[in-house]
Amino acid sequence: MNSDPRPLSPHLQVYRWQLTSVMSILHRASGVALAAGTILLVWWLGAASDGPEAYAAIQGFLGSWFGRLLLFGWSVALFYHLCNGLRHLVWDTGRGLELRSVYASGWAVVAGTVTLTLIAWIAGIAHWTR
């Protein structure tokens, strides 16, 4: 197999974390999380179409602390995947690939995710307590 004992590239335990690689894997992780989250969307729509009892059940679940945690995680994953997805689409046009731009857009995505999540939840809570 490998007779040369030098370290191979992605040795995660000795690999220094960078914004770029962390954001890359988070894009995939948030995508998988959103795919799982679509089940919640279908469940919600299905419950609404099934009748008041089914709808009360999912409303109870979404209103519980676990349901709210899921919704919060879903919103973070959505805003991250959305912002970073736009970053990828810009890259696909061949723009913004210099190291400086990659870091600048990376931090912009982080800021955008936090801002959009805050706006959404503040708006949601304001609407709810109105």
Added chain:
Amino acid sequence: MRSPMRSPLGRAIGLGSAKEGVEHWWAQRVSALALVPLALWFVIAIIGLVGADRALVVDWVRHPVPAILLVLLLIATFYHGALGLQVVIEDYVDSRTLRFGLLIVMRLAAILFAARGIFAVLKLSLGA
């Protein structure tokens, strides 16, 4: 694609070293582009429905614009999600048999959930 009338260069151009995947790449980008406005609309709509009872939700879906956008959102989401999960499965699942099985199960599940969601929207919008 296998037409002998095409030159070897003509067949290779745009295919990359893997010889496939260009359509997948494009489909992923186009569905991503469609999901940008759809996802933003959905989040805004959901914020408007926070704390709403079922009657309010039913009333909302009964209008054609939310119903159409919800159906489009479901199609684009499950299409984009299936394309993404396909790459994840292809990247991490080493066994050919397991990979093949998972890809089939994932695709069928995506179609099943999409159909369930679309049916719910149509039922709410057109029926009862």
